[in-house]
Amino acid sequence: MEQTPxxxxxxxxxxxxxxxxxxxxxxxxSFRIDRGEFVAIVGQSGxxxxxxxxxxxxxxxxxxxxxxxGGTDVSTIDEDAQASFRNTMLGFIFQQYNLLxxxxxxxxxxxxxLYAKVPPQERAERARQALSRVGLADKIxxxxxxxxxxxxxxxxxxxxxxxxxxxxxxxxxxxxxxxxTSREVLDFLRQLHESGNTIVLITHxxxxxxxxxxIIRLADGKIVYDGSAVAAEQVQFAKGVVS
Amino acid sequence: MSLxxxxxxxxxxxxxxxxxxxxxxxxxIIGVASVIILVSLMDGMSRQMTDEFSKMGTNRLTxxxxxxxxxxxxxxxxxxxxxxxxxxxxxxxxxxxxxxVRTTRGTTELKSTKVIGVGEQHNAVDKLTLSQGRFLGYIxxxxxxxxxxxxxxxxxQAFRGRAVGQIIKLSGDEYKxxxxxxxxxxxEKGSDDDRIFVPYTLSSALGGGEVSSFTFSTASADKxxxxxxVIDQKLYEIFKSRDAYYIMDNAEMVTSxxxxxxxxxxxxxxxxxxxxxxxxxxxxxxxxxSVTERTREIGIRKSLGAxxxxxxxxxxxxxxxxxxIGGLIGIALGAGVSIAAGKLMNMNVSPSMGAMLMSFxxxxxxxxxxxxxxxxxxxxxxxxxxxxxx
Numbered sequence: 001m002e003q004t005p006x007x008x009x010x011x012x013x014x015x016x017x018x019x020x021x022x023x024x025x026x027x028x029x030s031f032r033i034d035r036g037e038f039v040a041i042v043g044q045s046g047x048x049x050x051x052x053x054x055x056x057x058x059x060x061x062x063x064x065x066x067x068x069x070g071g072t073d074v075s076t077i078d079e080d081a082q083a084s085f086r087n088t089m090l091g092f093i094f095q096q097y098n099l100l101x102x103x104x105x106x107x108x109x110x111x112x113x114l115y116a117k118v119p120p121q122e123r124a125e126r127a128r129q130a131l132s133r134v135g136l137a138d139k140i141x142x143x144x145x146x147x148x149x150x151x152x153x154x155x156x157x158x159x160x161x162x163x164x165x166x167x168x169x170x171x172x173x174x175x176x177x178x179x180x181t182s183r184e185v186l187d188f189l190r191q192l193h194e195s196g197n198t199i200v201l202i203t204h205x206x207x208x209x210x211x212x213x214x215i216i217r218l219a220d221g222k223i224v225y226d227g228s229a230v231a232a233e234q235v236q237f238a239k240g241v242v243s
Numbered sequence: 244m245s246l247x248x249x250x251x252x253x254x255x256x257x258x259x260x261x262x263x264x265x266x267x268x269x270x271x272i273i274g275v276a277s278v279i280i281l282v283s284l285m286d287g288m289s290r291q292m293t294d295e296f297s298k299m300g301t302n303r304l305t306x307x308x309x310x311x312x313x314x315x316x317x318x319x320x321x322x323x324x325x326x327x328x329x330x331x332x333x334x335x336x337x338x339x340x341x342x343x344v345r346t347t348r349g350t351t352e353l354k355s356t357k358v359i360g361v362g363e364q365h366n367a368v369d370k371l372t373l374s375q376g377r378f379l380g381y382i383x384x385x386x387x388x389x390x391x392x393x394x395x396x397x398x399x400q401a402f403r404g405r406a407v408g409q410i411i412k413l414s415g416d417e418y419k420x421x422x423x424x425x426x427x428x429x430x431e432k433g434s435d436d437d438r439i440f441v442p443y444t445l446s447s448a449l450g451g452g453e454v455s456s457f458t459f460s461t462a463s464a465d466k467x468x469x470x471x472x473v474i475d476q477k478l479y480e481i482f483k484s485r486d487a488y489y490i491m492d493n494a495e496m497v498t499s500x501x502x503x504x505x506x507x508x509x510x511x512x513x514x515x516x517x518x519x520x521x522x523x524x525x526x527x528x529x530x531x532x533s534v535t536e537r538t539r540e541i542g543i544r545k546s547l548g549a550x551x552x553x554x555x556x557x558x559x560x561x562x563x564x565x566x567x568i569g570g571l572i573g574i575a576l577g578a579g580v581s582i583a584a585g586k587l588m589n590m591n592v593s594p595s596m597g598a599m600l601m602s603f604x605x606x607x608x609x610x611x612x613x614x615x616x617x618x619x620x621x622x623x624x625x626x627x628x629x630x631x632x633x
Contacts, residue, residue: 059546059627080550087548098543098630102259114248115548159547 004071005032006166006198007056012065012075014051014221025051026062027221033200035166038193040201040212040229048221050171053202057090057169058082070166087115091160091168095175097152099144105131105155106140112163130158134188150181157188168192171202186211206232246560253561257568267529268569270522271609275573275602276580277515279594282508283581287592289504293497300370301464301494302334304471306457308478311487317478319362319443322457325477332466332473337362337369338443338454344414346439348401355433356397358413360443360451368458376407376422383421384442392422396436413441414449464494512598519602522569523609530562530617541621542629555622562614563607570606574599 014026025048033039043049054060055067058074059082067075074085091112092098099108109127118126131137134154136147144152153173160168170189174182190211193199201212209215215232217225225232257264310316319338326336340360346353365371366378374395383390391411398406398420406420418441428435443454461470471492478488534541541554578594585592 054627057546059630080552083545083548083550086546092546094630098539098546100540100543102255111544112547115544115550115553163548 003034005068006035006037006070007031007033007200008066008068009052009055010066010068012052012055012062012067014048014055014060015063024221026055029065029218029221029223031216031223031226033198035198036193036196038190038199038201038211038213039216040203040209040214041216041218042203042206042209043218044204046220047218049202049204049218051221052218053169053171053200056167056200057092058085083115087112087163089166091163091165093153093156093160093168093170093173095172097144097149097156097176099152099155099159101144103143104140105136105142105144105147108144108155109159109162111159116163126162126164127158130162131155133161134158148181149177150184153177153181153185154188157185161192166198168197168199169202170199172204173201174203174205174208182208246556249556249560250564252557253564256561257565263529264565264568267526267565268522268572270518270525271566271569271606272522272573272576274515274519274522275570275606276577277518278512278602279574279577279598280580280584281511281515282595282598283577283592284584284590285504285508285511286595287585287590289501289508291590292500292504296493296497296500298370299493300460301497302461302467303368303493304459304461304467304474305491305493306459306474306478307489307491308455308457309487309489310455311482311484316453317481317488319454319457321477321481322474325474326459329470329473332461332470334460334462335364335367336457336459337365337367339365339456339458340443340446340451340454342413342441342446342449342451344449345412347412351401353397353401353437356437356439358439358441358449360446360449360454361440362443365440365458368460371427372425373422374425376420378422379440379442384444387442387444387448389416389418389445390421390442391418392424392440393420394424394436394438395426395430396432396434397439398423399430400432411439413439416448467492467494519605519609522606523566523613526562526566526610527613527617529565530558530614531620533561534558534617534621537621538624538629538632541624542626542632545624545626546630551622554624555618558618558621559611559614562618563610566610566613567603567607570603573606574603577602 009029009031012026012029013024016023016025029052041049041052055062058069062075065075066073069085069089074082106124106127109130110123113123113126128137128140131140134157136151136154136158139147139151144155147155174185177185186208189199189201201209203209210229210233212229215225215227215229216223217232306322308317322336326333338361342358342360344358346356346358361379363379363381363384371378378392379390382388393406398404401411402409406423409420410417411420412418426436430436441449446452446454459470461467471490474490479485482488544554578599581592581594
């Protein structure tokens with residue numbers, strides 16, 4: 001019997017109206033992502049990858065089509081229900097880390113647990129565990145501004161982990177980091193994948209996408225490639241040879 | 244998120260921008276303080292005025308006769324007759340006339356001392372008690388005896404306390420002191436203790452002219468309206484005009500003073516209330532700025548699963564905390580200034596508890612009310628736009 005996919009896009013369309021013209025940010029996108037996969041969604045700016053990320057992240061709803069998250073159709077739910085799904089199913093890692101500057105590292109990591117109404121002691125415990133997984137157990141009382149960029153990104157990874165989400169959604173997680181720290185973050189994502197987490201990585205950078213198992217390449221709101229990362233590299237290489 | 248957490252968050256957020264928080268609160272502080280100061284001072288003033296009247300007694304009517312031409316006048320005999328005919332409602336009656344005379348004791352002149360011509364019941368009417376001797380009697384008044392009763396200040400100042408039997412000169416005539424009054428006011432120069440009472444029948448001898456003022460005390464204050472109408476009827480019969488006399492009812496005065504003070508308080512509190520309103524608008528303004536500034540924070544919180552009501556309550560509680568803290572500071576300030584002003588004006592002022600409670604709840608309410616609109620705006624932000632906001 002086939003397993004229910006974690007994420008299933010069925011002919012997703014997203015149309016924005018800008019003045020008189022309409023922009024088809026997603027134009028009939030369909031794919032499935034199973035539990036335990038490490039997928040990179042790649043594309044240039046304007047390719048529709050951000051739109052897909054917003055829809056996967058329950059930050060936005062499609063104009064048409066169905067989005068099944070863990071078997072539930074979430075394409076027509078209201079804002080508060082979306083918030084619940086974000087809270088329980090999704091862990092976000094952003095390019096700009098998006099930590100709250102006035103809260104300590106621990107308080108930042110506790111945020112999603114706070115909204116999940118986890119009692120204070122358990123919250124603190126889970127936050128500390130998540131922080132020690134990213135190697136920042138000694139920094140729990142620091143403010144984000146007292147940490148380096150790489151450390152801040154690790155805090156945001158800990159925050160994504162603390163809620164024990166089904167999917168980790170990383171939006172250009174290395175975009176603001178130098179190559180050394182980028183490497184660290186990517187290695188960490190790979191480790192998470194190896195320990196069973198489902199990871200969706202959104203990036204414009206093919207080299208970073210190559211870290212994933214599987215690549216979904218978008219252009220003009222349509223999928224132009226969906227397959228293994230190794231094969232994708234060969235395609236890229238072949239293109240390079242031809243041109 | 245629990246209320247306690249929201250409160251902690253709000254306090255943290257306020258603490259991170261203290262100057263701004265204080266300036267935001269200032270409107271509320273000034274509003275609350277002025278409401279409390281005004282109400283407390285008006286209360287004190289009102290109490291002082293009613294105290295003054297209660298000291299005189301509310302069961303008191305004062306009749307001033309202005310007269311209408313030389314032919315129709317009312318003298319002490321007419322009102323004395325009226326008093327005797329209506330013993331059920333009147334307790335006492337005394338004609339009263341202020342005299343301008345030179346008061347001397349030996350070679351020293353008592354310049355501040357007031358000399359008043361009164362009837363033998365004046366001690367009852369004016370609630371006077373004697374510390375030594377006796378008050379003026381019927382015989383003294385009817386026979387125009389040159390006797391007097393002096394206040395405690397006069398007795399202490401001119402006679403070192405032993406005044407009874409001594410002589411004081413009024414306009415050169417010798418008057419024998421037959422009684423000394425108990426201290427009634429503060430015992431100082433020019434106060435109600437610096438007075439000399441003589442029989443009113445000596446008024447013309449002392450250059451005082453006709454007696455035109457009469458003080459009645461009624462059996463009790465609730466007899467005042469009845470007594471007033473009896474006097475009014477009598478005087479109207481004589482003068483056929485209400486312009487020729489005036490009857491003041493102390494109980495009525497107390498009521499009308501209280502009424503007036505209440506109205507004044509309302510007007511003043513209304514004006515002070517406007518500053519509370521302005522303070523509330525200030526809070527709304529700052530909260531709107533704050534929502535804009537913290538758009539990204541709102542986006543982050545939403546991406547982590549904050550629902551609309553979580554964001555909403557965060558901002559409403561922050562606004563309410565601001566205004567409540569402002570209210571508390573305002574209460575402290577208002578109470579302090581009220582007490583200080585009371586001391587400065589020599590008035591018995593205690594900060595009005597009612598005004599404190601009222602302004603506290605109003606200021607908390609203002610926060611909720613004026614925080615609502617910005618909070619709703621925050622709660623309705625689209626998470627994607629909020630996350631991308633710079």
